[in-house]
Amino acid sequence: MSQATFEDDDLFGEAAEETRAEVEEGLEAARAELPAANDIWDTDADNVLGALNGLKSALDIGDATEQLRQAKKSYVLGERADAFEDAADLEAELAEVETLLTTIDQASDHAGDLATTVPQLRSDLEEVHEDTEDSGD
Numbered sequence: 001m002s003q004a005t006f007e008d009d010d011l012f013g014e015a016a017e018e019t020r021a022e023v024e025e026g027l028e029a030a031r032a033e034l035p036a037a038n039d040i041w042d043t044d045a046d047n048v049l050g051a052l053n054g055l056k057s058a059l060d061i062g063d064a065t066e067q068l069r070q071a072k073k074s075y076v077l078g079e080r081a082d083a084f085e086d087a088a089d090l091e092a093e094l095a096e097v098e099t100l101l102t103t104i105d106q107a108s109d110h111a112g113d114l115a116t117t118v119p120q121l122r123s124d125l126e127e128v129h130e131d132t133e134d135s136g137d
Helices: 008-033 037-041 048-058 064-080 088-136
Strands: none
16 A cells, blocks of 8 residues: 655645646546537538528537536636646647637527528518519519
């Protein structure tokens, strides 16, 4: 059985390693929730509305936001405790995933807006063309 030490420096070092591992695991979990590239690119839809609804569904990020939040909490704790020898890589990875989540969220909002607008636009265009045909008689 190995001898456990209770020296502050040893305990702090272990805690720092565990905190870094928590950040890395959180980042990995957040990335795992992201949609696959082909899921947002390929479609089986028969029309634009189907494609937009499919895109909106494909842009679902599941628990990625919560996973990133947990990773950032661990990162902030470790950073403020000055527990990381080099945290630049973690900081960059957190920023990269956060930016990607923001982009995906915005794309989902745009797809949702278009999915709402396109049917109304189609209806308005049909009405305009019907009126044009009726006035041509």
